[in-house]
Amino acid sequence: MSHQPAPHEAEPDTPNLDFQGTTPYEDYVQASVLTHLQHPLSDDPGEMVFLVTTQVMELWFTVIVHEWQTAAQALREDDLPTALAALKRSTYELESLNASWKPLAHLTPGQFNSYRSALGEGSGFQSAMYRRMEFLLGEKSASMLVPHRGAPRVHGELEKALTEPSLYDEVLGYLARQGYAVPESVLDRDPTRRYEPDAAVERVWQEIYSGPDDTAPARLGEALTEVAELVWRWRNDHLVATRRAMGAKAGTGGSAGVAWLEKRATKNVFPELWTARSHV
Template structure:
């Protein structure tokens, strides 16, 4: 056993009345937020995977919002730096599914029934990111209509120029010809697969792909959404029951 004493090198070891690591990060709240509904061993993996994804999306929203403001103020350099960070965040989101892929379909079914109709398709932050980048399908408000605060937040986003709109305006101000701007909210109809994912039991017919499965969500998907910011598809999140992702079943509702 080592006899190393950090206090001998001047390190603080008494944090009574001082800001400590756990205090700053509020780890008591974060580490106390995992509440599996069953005794299935793999449910903890499932919960943490999706909670971590939501944290990364929280940061992505923070960066995208700041990049949008910077472009509106003709400050391209900080906007590009922020968007480069968003691209790395999306890479993290994609790569994280390698861990969830270690859970087999049979292991997932041990706790799936306890999740009810909840699905990653209902992620408010995912929808915010779509709307912020320019994929503005107003029909996608429906899964959030039951929560007034969430619905209001998305309606506010639809009334705000997207990152894509601001990029077009920036280019226009600097004499670069660009295509017409998008409208605040499109009326595009959802695809058949999207509509199907709203129906009860969507998860039960879409178990996670077994380890070594042949399908996978394109690694470039997230990155392309940040760089083009103009996608008009109604594709579900990579972790949604209706997506083609090999990485995961859907997540509990946010």
């Protein structure tokens, strides 16, 4: 007669299944929290896709902010290897973030309208973590703190991010300490203001790119260029997905919808990195 395993007898090579409380995986990942954060407000099955995809984007925003803060701190300490490693990781994360548009990129107007009313006044431009990303890129705007006045912790984090140097500010500070002629007016500028292109900074990048490709500043420039390109692709993918789903209609939350996104898509991140190429 063949042996029948006892009710609690493990199969061969079975990992440990018996824990006193929740599993170590759950304790670390908090999966049950993540998978119970979805509360659709309509009966349309497509809303679940929209909701989960948006939440996934928020998680990617969070880790990208972490990477760019790591890079900024490393540059402040002239630790280029750590900064380059963080920027490189962020490019993989940006690629994954951009891929998040796939489930939403082919929505028809009818499909989007079937649950659009569930958003109410909600809009992506109200995302605090995305705003922190933009602040790190030098896109500072004090008015973007206004929607978060009712959430003191979030407002405080955003206010701190507004007043701190951006990632690009730290890059220019690093280059100045390496002997490049970054003007004092740029180094001492008000960090709460949006970064504006500067002809002298363009000449710095022109000098860097006119030399060997394997210098530390050139490698930093290329790492930043990769980040900038992926941010540009994110903005354009957002624009195309929105245009496909709702055309030129006004966006939720009082935004101008496609018109707002079109304006954003034309802005270059780290602008002199792009314009300097015309002079090399």
